[in-house]
Amino acid sequence: MSDIYRLATLEDAERVLHITYEAYVTIRELGLTWPAAHADLALIQDNITHNKCYVLEQDGLIVATVTLADPERVKELTAETGLPFIMWFAVDPNVQGTGAGSKLLNWVEQHIIRDEVGAPAVTLGTAEKHPWLLPMYERRGYESIRARDAGKGEGPMHLMRKVVHPERFEAYLQERKQAEQIQQTSSQGN
Template sequence: MNFRLISYSDIPAYQQLLHRAYQATSQLGIHFAAATVEPEEIAQHIDSNAVYLLEKEQQLISTLSIRFPWGNNPGPYGLPHLGWFATDPIYKGQGYGNALWDWVENEILINQLKLPAVTLGTAANHPWLAKLYRQKGYQPIGQADLTSDHTTLYFEKILNHQNYTNWKKRSHR
């Protein structure tokens, strides 16, 4: 297994991975942008966000993006925001998505970026994602009606309590 940042040469395989992985969610009537994203949109996504991949034998297996507050699609709480989490359905249930998620949290968010916390969002009517995020230590912090097909639930995970406390004091003056 190899963890790495995406490159422009990965766009075709990345698009296929996203479309395959989000097909089941689309069949539930929940439409996430990743389900139908086009190559030009992926290039814009790469330019503004950190997109990590897990690959095995040169096959893209799983992906997770970090959207930054200064990027083209910031999260709503002034913190980096996770998104476009996907694992190729061929590898479903084999732990690859969890391996990538844990690596991004520990190596990137905590060790490299030294983040106080991170957020993410998902559809309230999705049958299992909210539960998955709670199991990973994410706590609900809000919701919004951004699209006609679902309410977005927002979650936050505190990664460093001292830094979080200091950030909260500074950000709410």
């Protein structure tokens, strides 16, 4: 089996839509209003055009997708951490359980987030209400760093983080601590 990791193109939009729609059945059944769960072709095309939508192709067929969000498009999620945010992770139900999704996430976490972007960690969001997403991400090394209930009947949504470069992460924590101390000092002086 040949695996190819690459950015999606607009020519891939219909296949990415199919995978996303089929993979997000449980999310729709739970009444979660995630854009990916209710995406149409235009929204998938917008995602491919304005974010970095990665796919895993096995033997010429796209079987999984995940998106690295443009930080400007998800400022409310990235402002707090300053870390990259991934979203719209979906695996074709016909290959779920084969490791295809893990392969794509590992590749994006290591080759894109750690090596290309140079970030110490990556973030994503998920719902506590979903029966298996939170535990799945925890098994993959993600930890919940914040949970908020927006009061829309969806329950708590978790912002999760995974360290992909421990040494850089230690430096990141030190920088954040110093920035907080500077901010506290300047607010006390006013």
